[in-house]
Amino acid sequence: MATIAVVGAGSWGTALSMVLADNGHKVRIWGNRAEQIQEMNEAHTNNRYLPGVRLPESITGYTSLQQALEGVQNILLVVPTKAYRDILREMRELVTHPVTLIHASKGIEPDTLKRISEMIEEEMPAPLVQDIVVLSGPSHAEEVALRQPTTVTSASKNMQAAEEVQDLFINQYFRVYTNPDIIGVELGGALKNIIALAAGMTAGLGFGDNAKAALMTRGLAEIARLGRKMGAHPLTFAGLTGMGDLIVTCTSVHSRNWRAGNMLGKGQSLDEVLSNMGMVVEGVRTTKAAHQLAQVLDVEMPITAALHGVLFDGADVKEAVDSLMGRVRTHEVEAVPDLL
Numbered sequence: 001m002a003t004i005a006v007v008g009a010g011s012w013g014t015a016l017s018m019v020l021a022d023n024g025h026k027v028r029i030w031g032n033r034a035e036q037i038q039e040m041n042e043a044h045t046n047n048r049y050l051p052g053v054r055l056p057e058s059i060t061g062y063t064s065l066q067q068a069l070e071g072v073q074n075i076l077l078v079v080p081t082k083a084y085r086d087i088l089r090e091m092r093e094l095v096t097h098p099v100t101l102i103h104a105s106k107g108i109e110p111d112t113l114k115r116i117s118e119m120i121e122e123e124m125p126a127p128l129v130q131d132i133v134v135l136s137g138p139s140h141a142e143e144v145a146l147r148q149p150t151t152v153t154s155a156s157k158n159m160q161a162a163e164e165v166q167d168l169f170i171n172q173y174f175r176v177y178t179n180p181d182i183i184g185v186e187l188g189g190a191l192k193n194i195i196a197l198a199a200g201m202t203a204g205l206g207f208g209d210n211a212k213a214a215l216m217t218r219g220l221a222e223i224a225r226l227g228r229k230m231g232a233h234p235l236t237f238a239g240l241t242g243m244g245d246l247i248v249t250c251t252s253v254h255s256r257n258w259r260a261g262n263m264l265g266k267g268q269s270l271d272e273v274l275s276n277m278g279m280v281v282e283g284v285r286t287t288k289a290a291h292q293l294a295q296v297l298d299v300e301m302p303i304t305a306a307l308h309g310v311l312f313d314g315a316d317v318k319e320a321v322d323s324l325m326g327r328v329r330t331h332e333v334e335a336v337p338d339l340l
């Protein structure tokens with residue numbers, strides 16, 4: 001059994017710590033708020049992020065990053081994407097031997113247009129980090145913490161590392177597959193948040209399941225279009241980290257992105273929505289990044305562009321829907337014209 005450091009004590013870091021603890025591993029979870037770490041160590045709860053859930057006693061909270069990381073072989077990084085650069089810079093001063101860095105976050109950095117594994121490579125190059133493994137899939141923390149059946153994917157350029165991470169996490173309620181397509185896995189997890197925001201918005205406007213299905217299907221088409229251009233394997237988008245995560249995020253009451261979109265659709269401002277949420281809504285920054293990527297790589301992403309207009313350029317939500325519905329008519333499947 002291993003000792004694993006989990007950096008990030010929010011909902012997902014805590015739920016994944018529970019999976020590791022259930023598998024017999026010792027977990028050192030790091031968070032930056034002393035009162036929260038004290039609660040985790042003494043009451044074995046994390047009520048702000050997972051209310052009503054009791055944590056296994058083999059999870060120990062740390063406020064010292066140095067102590068949490070000392071001597072471990074595996075580090076699981078689960079902070080919001082915007083915190084990555086700072087935390088990685090702190091970590092590189094503390095890590096003394098080559099580690100496997102597992103990340104379970106979902107986002108793309110605006111302006112640099114980097115995926116998370118690329119940020120890790122930049123900030124903690126080899127030999128500090130031996131392997132990078134991404135853990136992603138349709139998995140709301142609230143359900144994992146109740147030990148409800150969940151499936152995810154472990155992706156790495158090094159399949160042996162992906163399999164080692166599969167071994168750490170897999171159990172009877174948490175089934176882990178492997179996939180070598182780290183680009184597709186990271187993009188699917190990050191980009192579905194954009195579509196979930198849009199799906200929440202249409203629900204907020206009072207539209208029904210037809211609109212939701214349209215967004216999910218056409219959303220997947222534009223995710224795959226960008227993904228192919230970025231070197232992902234197209235089939236990854238039909239899997240857990242593509243279609244699977246799109247389904248769960250666009251249809252679950254747990255999704256922060258869907259709920260944020262819903263509030264926007266009902267007329268709240270972006271600032272109001274983000275301050276009421278109290279948890280990370282990754283899709284907002286990722287919309288900015290994906291819109292930039294679409295422009296740089298010349299990929300058509302109409303839903304992303306419409307959402308970008310609403311979030312950052314003051315466009316009206318209803319008008320954004322009208323403009324999407326009124327686009328120039330086209331084929332559904334891009335390969336079809338070649339076949340005719």
Ligand SMILES: NC(=O)C1=CN([C@@H]2O[C@H](COP(=O)(O)OP(=O)(O)OC[C@H]3O[C@@H](n4cnc5c(N)ncnc54)[C@H](OP(=O)(O)O)[C@@H]3O)[C@@H](O)[C@H]2O)C=CC1
Nearest residue numbers: 009010011012013078079080083105106139140141279280
């Ligand atoms: N929740 C879920 O079901 C899932 C989430 N994810 C992904 O996991 C990542 C983390 O999300 P999640 O745990 O849900 O987020 P939460 O909002 O639940 O928690 C965020 C955590 O990160 C900490 N944090 C925020 N900013 C910083 C910072 N600058 N430095 C260090 N720590 C910071 C917060 O600390 P504090 O409390 O002090 O603010 C908190 O512990 C996201 O990328 C998300 O997309 C992926 C799959 C499922």
Ligand SMILES: O=C(CO)COP(=O)(O)O
Nearest residue numbers: 137138139140255256257
């Ligand atoms: O990624 C997730 C589920 O797989 C969590 O989505 P939200 O961040 O929208 O809650």
